[in-house]
Amino acid sequence: MAGAGDPSPAPGAASGAAATPHLPFGDRLAAAIAARESQIVLGIDPDPARLWADAVERAEHARAQLAEALAAAERAVAGDPAAGSGAAPSSALGHPAAPRTAAAAAVLAHSRALIDAAGPACVAAKPQLACFERLGFAGWLALEAVVSYAREAGLLVLADGKRGDVPVTAGAYAQALTGATETPFGPAPGLGVDALTANPLLGADAIAPLVTGARAAGAGVFVLVRTSNRGAADLFDLRLEGGEPLWERLAALVAGVGEPGPASGLADVGAVTGATVPEHLARMRELMPSTPFLLPGVGAQGGDVRTLAPAFAPGRAGGLVTASRSIANAADERGGATADAARREAERLRELAWALT
Amino acid sequence: MAGAGDPSPAPGAASGAAATPHLPFGDRLAAAIAARESQIVLGIDPDPARLWADAVERAEHARAQLAEALAAAERAVAGDPAAGSGAAPSSALGHPAAPRTAAAAAVLAHSRALIDAAGPACVAAKPQLACFERLGFAGWLALEAVVSYAREAGLLVLADGKRGDVPVTAGAYAQALTGATETPFGPAPGLGVDALTANPLLGADAIAPLVTGARAAGAGVFVLVRTSNRGAADLFDLRLEGGEPLWERLAALVAGVGEPGPASGLADVGAVTGATVPEHLARMRELMPSTPFLLPGVGAQGGDVRTLAPAFAPGRAGGLVTASRSIANAADERGGATADAARREAERLRELAWALT
Numbered sequence: 001m002a003g004a005g006d007p008s009p010a011p012g013a014a015s016g017a018a019a020t021p022h023l024p025f026g027d028r029l030a031a032a033i034a035a036r037e038s039q040i041v042l043g044i045d046p047d048p049a050r051l052w053a054d055a056v057e058r059a060e061h062a063r064a065q066l067a068e069a070l071a072a073a074e075r076a077v078a079g080d081p082a083a084g085s086g087a088a089p090s091s092a093l094g095h096p097a098a099p100r101t102a103a104a105a106a107v108l109a110h111s112r113a114l115i116d117a118a119g120p121a122c123v124a125a126k127p128q129l130a131c132f133e134r135l136g137f138a139g140w141l142a143l144e145a146v147v148s149y150a151r152e153a154g155l156l157v158l159a160d161g162k163r164g165d166v167p168v169t170a171g172a173y174a175q176a177l178t179g180a181t182e183t184p185f186g187p188a189p190g191l192g193v194d195a196l197t198a199n200p201l202l203g204a205d206a207i208a209p210l211v212t213g214a215r216a217a218g219a220g221v222f223v224l225v226r227t228s229n230r231g232a233a234d235l236f237d238l239r240l241e242g243g244e245p246l247w248e249r250l251a252a253l254v255a256g257v258g259e260p261g262p263a264s265g266l267a268d269v270g271a272v273t274g275a276t277v278p279e280h281l282a283r284m285r286e287l288m289p290s291t292p293f294l295l296p297g298v299g300a301q302g303g304d305v306r307t308l309a310p311a312f313a314p315g316r317a318g319g320l321v322t323a324s325r326s327i328a329n330a331a332d333e334r335g336g337a338t339a340d341a342a343r344r345e346a347e348r349l350r351e352l353a354w355a356l357t
Numbered sequence: 358m359a360g361a362g363d364p365s366p367a368p369g370a371a372s373g374a375a376a377t378p379h380l381p382f383g384d385r386l387a388a389a390i391a392a393r394e395s396q397i398v399l400g401i402d403p404d405p406a407r408l409w410a411d412a413v414e415r416a417e418h419a420r421a422q423l424a425e426a427l428a429a430a431e432r433a434v435a436g437d438p439a440a441g442s443g444a445a446p447s448s449a450l451g452h453p454a455a456p457r458t459a460a461a462a463a464v465l466a467h468s469r470a471l472i473d474a475a476g477p478a479c480v481a482a483k484p485q486l487a488c489f490e491r492l493g494f495a496g497w498l499a500l501e502a503v504v505s506y507a508r509e510a511g512l513l514v515l516a517d518g519k520r521g522d523v524p525v526t527a528g529a530y531a532q533a534l535t536g537a538t539e540t541p542f543g544p545a546p547g548l549g550v551d552a553l554t555a556n557p558l559l560g561a562d563a564i565a566p567l568v569t570g571a572r573a574a575g576a577g578v579f580v581l582v583r584t585s586n587r588g589a590a591d592l593f594d595l596r597l598e599g600g601e602p603l604w605e606r607l608a609a610l611v612a613g614v615g616e617p618g619p620a621s622g623l624a625d626v627g628a629v630t631g632a633t634v635p636e637h638l639a640r641m642r643e644l645m646p647s648t649p650f651l652l653p654g655v656g657a658q659g660g661d662v663r664t665l666a667p668a669f670a671p672g673r674a675g676g677l678v679t680a681s682r683s684i685a686n687a688a689d690e691r692g693g694a695t696a697d698a699a700r701r702e703a704e705r706l707r708e709l710a711w712a713l714t
Contacts, residue, residue, distance in 0.1 A: 045526070048540035056541055103540035130522060130529035134538045135545055136501060141494035162522050164556060165487060166586040166658075169402070172487035181491045183405035183460035184413055188492055199521060201558040201581060203588025224558060229523040231560025238606065239598040246603070249595065301523075 025195065025220030025268035027261030029292055030317035032156055038123045039316060039353045040346060041158060041294070043324025044111050044146060045128040048103040048135070050329075052338045055110035059102070104138035107131075111146045115153050117339035118327050118346035124194070125150035126322055129161035147191055156194040158294070162224060163210070164199030170206050174213025195220040197272060197294070200250055204257070211257055211269055220268045220292070225250045225284065228274025228297030247280070251287040260290045266317050267291050273311070275303030275321070281310035285318075293319045298349070299326025305352040312357040321353050382552065382577030382625035384618030386480075386649055387674035389513055395480045396673060396710045397703060398515060398651070400681025401468050401503060402485040405460040405492070407686075409695045412467035416459070461495035464488075468503045472510050474696035475684050475703035481513035481551070483679055504548055513551040515651070519581060520567070521556030527563050531570025552577040554629055554651070557607055561614070568614055568626055577625045577649070582607045582641065585631025585654030604637070608644040617647045623674050624648050630668070632660030632678070638667035642675075650676045655706070656683025662709040669714040678710050 023031075033039055115125060125146075132143035150157050163173045172181075177196045180187040198210050200223050207223060214221050226236045226247040236247040251271065258267030267290045273281065275297040284293070293311045297303035298321055311319030323346070326333075331341035380388075390396055472482060482503075489500035507514050520530045529538075534553045537544040555567050557580050564580060571578050583593045583604040593604040608628065615624030624647045630638065632654035641650070650668045654660035655678055668676030680703070683690075688698035 045529075047529075048538055048545070051541075099540050099543040100545040102542040103538070103545050106541065128526055128529070130520070130526045130533060133497075134529050134533035134547060135540075136533075136548070137494045137498035140490075140497040144493060162520075162556075163487070165519050166584060166653075167588075169485055169487045172402075172404075172485070172491050176487060176491035176493075181405055181460070183456050183492075184408075184463065185459035186456040188405070188457040188460050190491060191493070199519075199556050199558055201556055201592055202584050202586060203591030203593075205586055205588030205591075227523060227559050227563075229559060229562055231524075231562030234560030234562075234610075235558055235603075235606070236560075238603070241596040241598055241600065243598065246592075246595070249592070253591075296523075 022218040023263075024259065024261035025214070025218060026258075026266030026290075026292065026317075027263040028194070028218060029156065029220065029320075030261070030264035030266050030315075032123050033317045036123045036154070037354060038121055038350045039312075039320055040122045040350045041124045041126045041320045041322040042114065042118050042122040042155070042327060042346065043126045043128065043160075043296075043322050044114060044150075045131045045324045045328075046107040046110050047131065048107060051106055051110040052113055052328075054338070055113045056106045058113070059106040059109040100135045101138040104132075104135045104142040107135065107139065108142040108145050111142070112149050113339060114328055114342060115146075115150055115155070117342045119150070119153045119155055121343065121346035121350045122155060124156035124158055124320065125153075126158040126160050126324075128324070129159060144191065147193060158195045158197065158222070159191060159193040160197045162197050162199045164202050164206055166202060167205050167209055170202075171209040171213065174210050178214045178217040178219040192217075193219065195222060195270070197222045197224065199224050200253060204253060207253070207257060215259070215268055220270055222270040222272050222292075222294045223250065223254045225254060225271040225273050225288075226277060226280060227272060228276040228301050228303065232274065232277075248283075248287060251284055254291055255288045258291055264317060265290055266314070270294055270320075272296065274301075275305075275308060276301055278303070278307035278310075281308065285310050285313050290314060292317065294322060295319055296322045299323045300329075305349060306356070308353070309356045316354070316357045319353070321349060323349055379575040381616065381618035382571070382575055383615075383623030383647075383649065383674075384620040385551070385575060386513065386577065386677075387618070387621035387623050387672075389480050390674045393480045393511070394711060395478055395707045396669075396677055397479045397707045398481045398483045398677045398679040399471065399475050399479040399512070399684060399703065400483045400485065400517070400653075400679050401471060401507075402488045402681045402685075403464040403467050404488065405464060408463055408467040409470055409685075411695070412470045413463045415470070416463040416466040457492045458495040461489075461492045461499040464492065464496065465499040465502050468499070469506050470696060471685055471699060472503075472507055472512070474699045476507070476510045476512055478700065478703035478707045479512060481515055481677065482507035482510075483515040483517050483681075485681070486516060486518035501548065504550060515552040515554065515579065516548060516550040517554045519554045519556045521559050521563055523559060524562050524566055527559075528566040528570065531567050535571045535574040535576040549574075550576065552579060552627070554579045554581070556581050557610060561610060564610070564614060572616070572625055577627055579627040579629050579649075579651045580607065580611045582611060582628040582630050582645075583634060583637060584629060585633040585658050585660065589631065589634075605640075605644060608641055611648055612645045615648055621674060622647055623671070627651055627677075629653065631658075632662075632665060633658055635660070635664035635667075638665065642667050642670050647671060649674065651679060652676055653679045656680045657686075662706060663713070665710070666713045673711070673714045676710070678706060680706055
C-alpha cells in the first residue's frame, strides 16, 4: 500500500542498498547502514524561533515551492477555476494563515539546509512530528516536503510521533505514516516513511496494526522501551510484582513481535532505548537479541556515544544514534559557520559510533 | 497564548456558559454541561471509505471552502502573485494530491453534517487526529475547519491524539494544540482546542508541559489511566511490587497534577477511563475525587452507559461519555435516515447519562 502513486524511489534504492521497498525493514536498515557507513540519525526538530538565519532568508525559495503545492491542491479540489478567489482568508479557519505559512516555509528551508549539511554523514532523518504540527496544515505540508527531500538525499526516514491508540485508531495511524487510505476518489497515500516510533502503553493489540501496516510496506516500528528523559524513571523503571522493571516487560513485547530479515537477522520492530541509561543496555540486548535500538539522548540530553557499545553487539546495524539539537546548534558550542559546524558534528558522531564495532 | 489572532468566541461564550476562555477548564466544563444538559462527547472519527453518502455528494460545497482556504494560504506565502502557476503538481511532494484533497473535503462535509445532526445533544466534539492525519496536510486543514465548526456550534472541542513525548517535544505539542508558536513572522496559533488526550508513559516531566500549556489557555488535559481496548490489560493492569495495578499509579499521577476550578471543584486534568471496565470506576473515583472522567468504549466497543454511575459521584460534570461509531453509524443498527438516526442515538445516550445523577 505505501508509496501507492508515489514515483520517488525507495531510500534504499537511492543509496544503492536495496532494490525494492518491500524487503523487510531489518534487511533494508542493515544494507543502508553498510552502504552509508553510518549509524547516525539526523533529528529534525525545527523551532521556528531558532532556525538557521540564512535558511530564514532563503525561505523565499521554499515559499514559492509551498505555494506551488498549495495551488496544486487547490486545483485538485476545485473543478471550478474561480474557487478560492472569493471571501477573506480568515473566513474558513477563523484566523489569518500568514505567520504559519511563512514559518512553515522557513522551517522547510531550514530542514533542507540541515539535510544538505549533515545528511551525508547520516543513514536516516528523523522528523519530529510535533515540531511540524505546531504550524498546522502548513507545517504538515512542510513535513511532507521534508520527507521527500530526505528520501531524495538517500536517507531512510523515521517519523517520530510516538503514536499509540486503540486498534481501530492505530490502524488509521498506520495508514497515515506507512500506508494509504481507501477513499471514494482513489487511494490517498500516507507520509510514506520507512519507520515510525510508537508508544506501547495501550498493549499488544494496539501495537499490532502499526506493525502489520509497516511490515506490508517494508517499513519498521520503533517501540518505546525506556526513554531518555529524567521523568522516564516514573513508569518505565517501576518494579512489577515479579521484581523486574516495567521496561523489561516492554522489551519482551518488542522481542516477541519483531520478525528478523532473512539477510541480516535484524528484526523489523525496534526499541527506543535512551542513551542516557547506558547501564541498562547489556540487559536490553539480552532480552532483545535481534532488535535494532534507536538511541536518543546523545548530546543535548547528556548521553555519550562511547557508552553505547552493548547496543552494537549484534553488529553495526544493531544501533542507531540519534542527535538533533547537538547537530543543528553545533555552531553555538563549537563556533564556525552554522552548516559547517553541523556537518562536522554529524561526522564526529559518525566516526565515534562506527569505531565502537 | 491560545486563540492569539483568533476572533472566534470561546465555546463557553457561545453556549452562554463562560465569559472568557481563561477560566479554569474544570469550571468551563461544569458550566458547559449544565448549560447544554448533556455529558455526551461526539467522537468524530471519519473513515473516508464509510462517509455519509449525502455528505460525499454535498462535498462540492466543502471543496470550494477548502480551495478558498488553500488559496488564502497561497496568497499568504507568496508575495509573488504568479507563484504556484508553474510546474506540475507532483513536483513538490512526489505524488498527486487529488484523492487526498477530495477525500478531505468529503471528510469535512461529513463531519459538519454529523455535528449538525448530533451536536445539539452533546457538550463537546472529539475529533480523532489519526483520522485526519491519514489525509496529510489536506486532512489537517479539514481538522482545523472541523474544530472551528464545532466551536461555532457551541461545543467544547477535545483533540484526541494521545500525545506524549520528552519535555521539549511535549512543549511543542502544547503549542500545536492549545497554544501558539513564536515565529519570526509573528505568533502562529495552534489548533486552539479546549482539551487534549495525553499518554503518560514517559512520566510526570513529560505531562507537565502539556498541562502548563493547556492551563494557560483555560484548557484541560485528559490523561490515559485505563483504556477501553482488550489489550489494555497487558500493561495498565500489571501488578506492581506493592500489589496495586499500574493504572492506580497513573490515577495518583492525574490526581496530583490537576487543579480544581474554584466554582465547580472540578480539576483541569482529567482521566481517560474506559467504559468497558466499569468494575474499576468506584476505585478510580476514590483515587481521583475531583477529576473529570472521559469514558470511551460505549456502543461499538461494548460499554453500557448504565454501568457508569460511579463516574458521576462528584456531580453531573464528573463524567463525559464519548461515542463515535455508534452515533455516526446508528442508521445501520436502527434504520432510518442517516442524520436522523445519529441525532436520535445521541439524544438517547444523553438521556441515559443525564438520568444517572
